[in-house]
Every structure is written in C-alpha cells, then in structure tokens.
Amino acid sequence: MSTLCDQITFxxxxxxxxxxxxxxxxxxxxxxxxxxxxRLVHLHRDIHVTCxxxxxxxxxxxxxxxxxxxxxxxxxxxxxxxxxxxxxxDTHPAILVQxxxxxxxxxxxxxxxxxxxxxxLVAIISDGLVTQVLPFGKELNILSYTYFPSTAMLLSLCLxxxxxxxxxxxxxxxxxEPIEIPGCIPIRxxxxxxxxxDRSGVAYKQFLEGNDRFYIYFLFDN
Numbered sequence: 001m002s003t004l005c006d007q008i009t010f011x012x013x014x015x016x017x018x019x020x021x022x023x024x025x026x027x028x029x030x031x032x033x034x035x036x037x038x039r040l041v042h043l044h045r046d047i048h049v050t051c052x053x054x055x056x057x058x059x060x061x062x063x064x065x066x067x068x069x070x071x072x073x074x075x076x077x078x079x080x081x082x083x084x085x086x087x088x089x090d091t092h093p094a095i096l097v098q099x100x101x102x103x104x105x106x107x108x109x110x111x112x113x114x115x116x117x118x119x120x121l122v123a124i125i126s127d128g129l130v131t132q133v134l135p136f137g138k139e140l141n142i143l144s145y146t147y148f149p150s151t152a153m154l155l156s157l158c159l160x161x162x163x164x165x166x167x168x169x170x171x172x173x174x175x176x177e178p179i180e181i182p183g184c185i186p187i188r189x190x191x192x193x194x195x196x197x198d199r200s201g202v203a204y205k206q207f208l209e210g211n212d213r214f215y216i217y218f219l220f221d222n
Contacts, residue, residue: 016046016120017046017047017048017122018048018049018050018115018119018121018122019040019047019048019049019050019121019122019123019124020049020050020111020112020124020125021033021037021049021050021051021052021125021126021147022051022052022054022108022124022126022127022133023051023052023053023054023127023130024054024097024100024101024127024129025053025055025056025097025100026097026129027062027063029127029129030053030063030066031066032147032149033127033147033149034051034067034070034074036147037049037070037074038071038074041071041073041074042071047073048073048075048119049073049075050074050075050076050115051074051077052076052077052079052111052112053076053077053078053079054079054100054101054104054107054108054130055081055082056081056082056096056100057081077111079104079107079108079111080107082099082100082103082104083103084096084099084100092202094194094206095202095203095206097129098129098210101129101130101132102132105132105133108130108133108136109133112124112133112136113140116140116142121140121142122142122143123137123143123145124136124137124143124144124145125145125146125147126144126145126146127146127147128147128158128214129210131146131210131213131214132213134146134213146214152183152184153181153184153185153187154193156181156182156183156184157184157193159211159214160181160182161207161208161211162208162211162212164179165199171189171197171198171199172190172192172196172197172199173192173197175188175189179192193207195207
C-alpha cells in the first residue's frame with residue numbers, strides 16, 4: 001500500500017504546473033511579487049511556485065517575515081550572499097542591487113536548471129529589475145514573463161528612456177520644459193526617478209541597459 005501511495009504522490013508531483021519566480025533583494029519588490037504569487041496559487045490550485053532570491057548579506061527580519069505565512073504551494077530559496085567587499089562603502093543601493101543580480105546570474109541559472117530537471121517547470125516570472133534571466137526561458141524551452149506592478153507611466157518611461165537619452169542633451173533636471181512621454185502627461189525633469197537625475201552616473205547607465213534589454217527581448221526575442 002505504501003508503495004502505491006508513494007507512486008501516486010510522485011505522479012501528482014510530476015503533473016503539477018511549476019513556475020519559478022525570480023526576485024530582487026529589495027523589500028518592496030519582494031513583498032509585491034510574493035503577494036502576486038499568493039494570488040496566483042489561490043486562483044490556480046494546480047500551480048506550485050518557487051521563489052528564487054538573490055541576496056547580499058543576511059536577509060533582515062522584515063524580509064524573513066514575508067516568507068512565514070506563505071501557503072504550502074509556494075516554496076522559496078535564498079541564494080548564497082554575493083561578496084561586495086570590492087565595492088566602495090558609499091555605493092548607491094540601486095547599484096548594489098544590480099551588482100547582486102549580475103553576480104547571482106550563474107546561481108539563478110543553476111537553480112532554474114535544477115527545477116526544470118526535477119519538476120514540470122513551465123515558466124519563469126522575473127522582477128522587472130532582473131530581466132537578465134529571461135533568456136534562460138528560451139534555453140529551457142519554457143515561457144518567460146516580467147512582473148511589472150508599477151504604473152503605465154513608469155512602464156512607458158522605461159521603454160522610451162533610450163529615445164530620451166538620444167534626443168535630449170544635458171541633465172533632465174535642468175530642462176525648462178516638461179518631458180514628453182508617449183501616452184502620458186508631460187513630466188518635469190526634476191520629477192523623474194533618482195537614476196535619471198545624474199546622466200553621468202553608473203545608476204543611469206544601468207537604468208538604460210535594463211530598459212533596453214526589456215524592450216528588445218519582448219519586441220524581438222519572445
């Protein structure tokens with residue numbers, strides 16, 4: 001009897017639809033994507049979600065608390081912390097996040113391959129800041145999506161940021177006229193997100209690179 005039960009359990013595990021969520025080490029982003037995951041498995045009981053979490057340093061108590069109330073069909077793993085000792089102590093938090101993501105890519109890739117080989121993994125859903133993982137879906141022959149819970153205006157800005165970079169000279173914050181963003185009301189340069197306030201900074205460069213990757217992948221590669 002136990003052998004039969006074990007076989008049935010194994011078969012059920014095999015047919016369960018598995019989705020990998022790739023988060024970023026930012027509390028607000030992590031909280032949002034976990035709420036999305038809980039809603040997803042509540043609406044679709046046959047889905048199991050595994051949340052893959054890159055880290056730098058030990059997760060704080062607030063972050064750990066987010067995982068205490070997850071339903072049984074959401075599992076998670078914290079990847080080994082990334083060494084940041086080579087970076088200046090005053091490195092901008094946005095840069096720390098991007099460095100964590102880039103240095104964690106081999107670990108994320110291995111985690112996805114393990115899930116793919118051990119379960120019915122059908123899709124990757126990445127946080128909007130970690131679009132580098134989207135090509136892994138093509139490699140594994142599964143679907144890839146980006147979770148972008150912010151406003152349509154911010155999405156339009158992200159997709160249009162490279163065009164702004166090519167057509168506007170000087171700092172956005174110094175412009176006398178509002179900036180035109182497709183489908184949105186004009187916005188003052190001083191109201192743009194922090195990474196766009198210093199066009200010579202590393203954070204600005206990373207912002208453009210991430211948005212270009214997001215734009216190119218979904219228009220041409222998916």
